[in-house]
Amino acid sequence: MFPEESYWTARVIAELLYMSIFPTFLAYLFWDRAMRKGNIILVASFSYFTPLLSIIISSLYLQVAVKANLWIACGLVIAGAVIC
Incomplete structure (x- = not known):
């Protein structure tokens, strides 16, 4: 009914790229390492x-x-x- 306008500024694009690359990559890296070397029950509980x-x-x-x-x-x- 009232479409929301979006504004793609350089800051928005930079934040989107940053959030899609670095934290996601690090999260998967840490999760994989925790599942391989840590206590699986404890890791699953923290999730x-x-x-x-x-x-x-x-x-x-x-x-x-x-x-x-x-x-x-x-x-x-x-x-x-x-x-x-």
Whole structure:
């Protein structure tokens, strides 16, 4: 109904390239190393905290206040991952 306009500035493109290359590559590298050399049960347990860490890092970087419903949703995702 109200299409959102997007603006592709040099900064946006640079951030997109940075986020798609460096953190993703490092995450896969560290995950692979942890799965090969670490305690697999402990590594898998830490993966349940990904939604929580993503919310914290995103809210700090984007300077956005996190509302209670997001924390509840995060808790439900983590609980669902633990149950399964």
